[in-house]
Amino acid sequence: MPRRPLQAASAETSKRPPRPASSVKDVKANRKKFTLDKKAKFLDIYTHEKQRNPIVSLSAVAKMEGISPHTARSIVQNESQIRYAMDTLPPQATKVVARQRKREMQAVEDALFKWYQRQQRLGLPVDDSRMRGTAIVIWMELRSLPIECGSVDLEQWRTRIKEIQTILAGFDLEDIFNCDETGIYLKAMTFDTLASGSVHGRKIVRAARVTILFRANATGSQKLKPFVL
Structure with missing residues (x-):
């Protein structure tokens, strides 16, 4: 009995239908945001489970807390930085x-x-490129030179940090206000940094740069009247 010749798959059946844009946004929106507080809590749970059962694996604790093993390994590897923060x-x-x-x-x-x-x-001008170049040089020097530290009263330092945290605990994100000036200028100057204080031998150029400063709290629920600089 002769075989039926194979038919080439049509373009409609061979191509996979594209994923709708809304589903991609939903996946990104459903991703968990692991804040420093959540990371620190996971480290505490992992340490507690290790004390109870020394042979418990990191993957098992991650599965118990509902996070991926890759995320759990990243949190454990950066434990010192998380604790410091x-x-x-x-x-x-x-x-x-x-x-x-x-x-x-x-x-x-x-x-x-x-x-x-x-x-x-x-009285030397500072522009963007010079600032970035100096930052790179400082970074390389700090990374290469050995660090020396004097004696520190650790208990006093911890007490000071706890006192600051106790004072700041009474503030909410609605109490934190941010401000930033726009890129709209009435008369723009060069990229040289303006003097933040009195500079010897320099004349102040009045009304050389006028811009708008907006102010709002961290949650965006309260906006203050803009400033004209």
């Missing part, structure tokens, strides 16, 4: 912030601000 950030911020900040970044910002103040005292 929990000790330094306000309690309300740990329930919103999801990424922990590296300790070196704060040192870079402090050194960069001191450098910027020194340039202002000397």
